Amino acid sequence: xxxxxxxxxxxxxxxxxxxxxxxxxxxxxxxxxxxxxxxxxxxxxxxxxxxxxxxxxxxxxxxxxxxxxxxxxxxxxxxxxxxxxxxxxxxxxxxxxxxxxxxxxxxxxxxxxxxxxxxxxxxxxxxxxxxxxxxxxxxxxxxxxxxxxxxxxxxxxxxxxxxxxxxxxxxxxxxxxxxxxxxxxxxxxxxxxxxxxxxxxxxxxxxxxxxxxxxxxxxxxxxxxxxxxxxxxxxxxxxxxxxxxxxxxxxxxxxxxxxxxxxxxxxxxxxxxxxxxxxxxxxxxxxxxxxxxxxxxxxxxxxxxxxxxxxxxxxxxxxxxxxxxxxxxxxxxxxxxxxxxxxxxxxxxxxxxxxxxxxxxxxxxxxxxxxxxxxxxxxxxxxxxxx
Amino acid sequence: xxxxxxxxxxxxxxxxxxxxxxxxxxxxxxxxxxxxxxxxxxxxxxxxxxxxxxxxxxxxxxxxxxxxxxxxxxxxxxxxxxxxxxxxxxxxxxxxxxxxxxxxxxxxxxxxxxxxxxxxxxxxxxxxxxxxxxxxxxxxxxxxxxxxxxxxxxxxxxxxxxxxxxxxxxxxxxxxxxxxxxxxxxxxxxxxxxxxxxxxxxxxxxxxxxxxxxxxxxxxxxxxxxxxxxxxxxxxxxxxxxxxxxxxxxxxxxxxxxxxxxxxxxxxxxxxxxxxxxxxxxxxxxxxxxxxxxxxxxxxxxxxxxxxxxxxxxxxxxxxxxxxxxxxxxxxxxxxxxxxxxxxxxxxxxxxxxxxxxxxxxxxxxxxxxxxxxxxxxxxxxxxxxx
Numbered sequence: 001x002x003x004x005x006x007x008x009x010x011x012x013x014x015x016x017x018x019x020x021x022x023x024x025x026x027x028x029x030x031x032x033x034x035x036x037x038x039x040x041x042x043x044x045x046x047x048x049x050x051x052x053x054x055x056x057x058x059x060x061x062x063x064x065x066x067x068x069x070x071x072x073x074x075x076x077x078x079x080x081x082x083x084x085x086x087x088x089x090x091x092x093x094x095x096x097x098x099x100x101x102x103x104x105x106x107x108x109x110x111x112x113x114x115x116x117x118x119x120x121x122x123x124x125x126x127x128x129x130x131x132x133x134x135x136x137x138x139x140x141x142x143x144x145x146x147x148x149x150x151x152x153x154x155x156x157x158x159x160x161x162x163x164x165x166x167x168x169x170x171x172x173x174x175x176x177x178x179x180x181x182x183x184x185x186x187x188x189x190x191x192x193x194x195x196x197x198x199x200x201x202x203x204x205x206x207x208x209x210x211x212x213x214x215x216x217x218x219x220x221x222x223x224x225x226x227x228x229x230x231x232x233x234x235x236x237x238x239x240x241x242x243x244x245x246x247x248x249x250x251x252x253x254x255x256x257x258x259x260x261x262x263x264x265x266x267x268x269x270x271x272x273x274x275x276x277x278x279x280x281x282x283x284x285x286x287x288x289x290x291x292x293x294x295x296x297x298x299x300x301x302x303x304x305x306x307x308x309x310x311x312x313x314x315x316x317x318x319x320x321x322x323x324x325x326x327x328x329x330x331x332x333x334x335x336x337x338x339x340x341x342x343x344x345x346x347x348x349x350x351x352x353x354x355x356x357x358x359x360x361x362x363x364x365x366x367x368x369x370x371x372x373x374x375x376x377x378x379x380x381x382x383x384x385x386x387x
Numbered sequence: 388x389x390x391x392x393x394x395x396x397x398x399x400x401x402x403x404x405x406x407x408x409x410x411x412x413x414x415x416x417x418x419x420x421x422x423x424x425x426x427x428x429x430x431x432x433x434x435x436x437x438x439x440x441x442x443x444x445x446x447x448x449x450x451x452x453x454x455x456x457x458x459x460x461x462x463x464x465x466x467x468x469x470x471x472x473x474x475x476x477x478x479x480x481x482x483x484x485x486x487x488x489x490x491x492x493x494x495x496x497x498x499x500x501x502x503x504x505x506x507x508x509x510x511x512x513x514x515x516x517x518x519x520x521x522x523x524x525x526x527x528x529x530x531x532x533x534x535x536x537x538x539x540x541x542x543x544x545x546x547x548x549x550x551x552x553x554x555x556x557x558x559x560x561x562x563x564x565x566x567x568x569x570x571x572x573x574x575x576x577x578x579x580x581x582x583x584x585x586x587x588x589x590x591x592x593x594x595x596x597x598x599x600x601x602x603x604x605x606x607x608x609x610x611x612x613x614x615x616x617x618x619x620x621x622x623x624x625x626x627x628x629x630x631x632x633x634x635x636x637x638x639x640x641x642x643x644x645x646x647x648x649x650x651x652x653x654x655x656x657x658x659x660x661x662x663x664x665x666x667x668x669x670x671x672x673x674x675x676x677x678x679x680x681x682x683x684x685x686x687x688x689x690x691x692x693x694x695x696x697x698x699x700x701x702x703x704x705x706x707x708x709x710x711x712x713x714x715x716x717x718x719x720x721x722x723x724x725x726x727x728x729x730x731x732x733x734x735x736x737x738x739x740x741x742x743x744x745x746x747x748x749x750x751x752x753x754x755x756x757x758x759x760x761x762x763x764x765x766x767x768x769x770x771x772x773x774x
Contacts (some may be wrong), residue, residue, distance in 0.1 A: 020455075042695070043694045043695045044695070044698075044700045044701075044702075045690055045691060045693070045694030045695075045700065071687075073687070073691075073725070074687060074702060076401055076702075076703070076722070076723075080649075100769060108687065109687025109688070109690065109691060110686065110687040110690075110724055141663045217691050229589050243413065285767070286673075286765075287769055290766055290769035290770045291769065292765065292767075293770045294769070294770030296770070296771075296772055299497065300458075300460070300461060300496025301496070301497065302496040303461055303496065303497075304430065304460075304496060304604050305430055306431075306433070307399070307430040307431040307432030307604060308429070308430045308432075311431075312431075313431045313432065314431075315431075315432050315461060315463075315465070333462075335463070335728065336463075337461070350673050362481040374766055375766060376679075376763035376767070378766075379677055379680065379761055379762060379763050379765075379766060380763070382673070382674055382676065382677035382678065382681070383680045383681030383683070384681055384683075386477065386504060
């Protein structure tokens with residue numbers, strides 16, 4: 001497996017382009033025909049595009065149209081009409097059935113999509129479609145909201161390519177701040193295999209940066225297979241896992257107002273579920289997040305978060321380490337506090353990516369979760385966000 | 388029912404006193420003999436005093452000793468010895484069995500209690516014990532950590548008195564920041580009735596300011612019945628509910644760095660569980676908390692939080708109102724967005740206590756939860772908290 005340039009455009013047969021204006025309205029279109037599957041928001045309040053796409057997938061898709069600025073959520077019948085109309089606009093340009101065009105939205109809840117603006121810009125974006133790397137970049141940029149970094153990655157495995165882009169940055173509760181993921185591959189698989197692989201990859205990546213397994217009204221991850229490439233399901237899964245994990249880490253690192261990426265690595269859990277629960281509890285703890293921001297190796301908050309996660313835990317079995325990826329400092333060894341290491345741990349926390357490793361010492365299951373620190377900038381961004 | 392002065396000292400037979408030094412070590416002692424029951428932290432990692440008290444209650448208690456500055460959590464066998472020794476010190480002064488003395492701690496995790504400091508000050512606090520209102524105040528003040536306001540309340544119902552004090556202020560995750568509650572009454576009830584009443588009152592008060600039903604390593608609420616007063620169980624429950632709810636609201640209002648109290652009032656839920664879940668989801672949403680801080684009537688975030696709470700919800704049934712306790716602004720009526728009211732809602736949010744009322748329109752169950760806004764000061768307090 002090797003990382004390659006070009007995002008979704010790294011996949012033969014895929015074109016993309018996007019456009020945004022100074023009022024934070026954005027429009028992205030991606031084309032490429034093939035079997036498509038999706039994983040959607042679990043929120044009981046579902047945005048119009050999520051309702052529409054949930055009906056359309058699995059199915060053959062010719063394109064995806066996505067807008068930023070308006071979530072098209074809590075918009076009733078008119079919202080559904082608008083979502084379908086967005087797909088229709090692209091379908092008309094391509095001369096295909098409108099049900100073969102995907103639609104996604106991100107932005108403010110409770111407002112109608114500015115359809116005039118969309119209609120005005122569809123032609124322009126269609127005209128810009130390209131298989132050059134710049135196309136994927138323009139599309140990924142068009143769907144950014146509070147995102148500060150562009151999120152795309154592509155890999156080649158056994159001659160097959162997998163390219164993806166993502167949008168999302170509300171790390172403290174990322175599930176409230178839409179995560180959109182569009183992945184393309186030229187591997188050839190049935191809907192069943194594609195869905196199984198996507199679900200598996202999402203569970204270990206985007207669902208591990210999500211605070212508590214909930215989801216926003218608008219979240220969706222779409223995977224479209226546009227080619228005839230042959231690859232073992234196992235290797236394809238590895239490639240897809242890599243793409244999803246890298247995009248998920250980009251989202252975590254781009255947490256609103258964040259200065260540091262936090263990776264929590266749980267091992268020694270009795271069950272996979274316990275490991276996930278413990279990892280997520282640490283990542284979502286505001287006290288851990290603020291401690292990381294303050295570069296304070298406050299391991300007591302980590303142990304307490306694990307303790308209240310619901311996972312089976314015994315205080316005298318826990319081993320806790322901090323790492324920056326290279327150096328490792330052990331703070332607790334099988335329940336015993338290691339004295340005299342706090343200064344080393346503090347120095348390590350000055351780095352911009354912190355790994356918290358906890359071995360529960362009870363079993364052999366593990367999980368990883370990602371998050372970021374909580375800063376005043378997060379509060380400012382979200383206090384000032386318009387209604 | 389009428390509110391009276393004096394905190395726990397309003398109850399005949401109860402004396403209290405407390406002391407704190409400039410290093411944030413505090414010591415409180417309360418005396419009063421009677422049947423005692425307790426509700427404890429659900430965290431798998433339990434502090435030493437919680438383990439000790441869980442064994443001792445229900446039982447007859449003669450006194451409670453509580454320290455602030457050190458949680459005595461994650462301290463192994465030595466921690467258990469220290470907790471028992473704290474009780475022993477008071478028992479020796481009173482000439483009673485040490486198992487009849489309650490013990491509680493709040494402060495930093497992973498450090499041993501400074502027993503020298505405790506032993507040095509027990510005599511001094513014992514000498515200060517008084518049934519005057521100042522005694523309750525001194526004790527309540529001694530167990531404050533990041534608390535900025537003193538929390539105590541007392542009521543008289545049918546001639547019986549119920550007085551309580553509380554400590555706690557980490558509103559964003561209060562369950563990580565210990566909540567200690569000590570309540571006394573001169574009503575005469577069996578352990579069973581006392582426990583049932585305490586559990587009921589705690590579930591509707593302290594457990595509704597807790598973010599997610601989890602608990603810190605040190606949380607405890609103790610109720611001791613020191614007298615022979617006669618009152619119906621029903622009226623006693625009402626009085627106890629009032630005491631617990633008032634103390635809980637004080638804790639919410641005193642959230643670290645908070646500027647506003649948020650009350651979420653859910654009605655029309657299919658089940659009580661749904662109502663609690665929905666209310667808590669709104670109170671714990673960082674996006675709602677930051678919106679309240681920014682005085683932004685961002686109802687979309689509220690609807691989304693309810694939607695992902697796990698409660699049964701239908702978008703076109705929800706009615707949403709903001710209130711300051713007097714004025715009411717309806718933002719959503721049975722799923723329809725009311726236009727032109729955002730300015731009124733915004734004006735109302737300038738107040739320091741905001742009520743968010745959501746009628747789910749599906750059933751007849753309700754619940755209330757309390758929280759506070761999320762501010763930069765919260766981040767600062769917790770980023771700088773020592774390790």
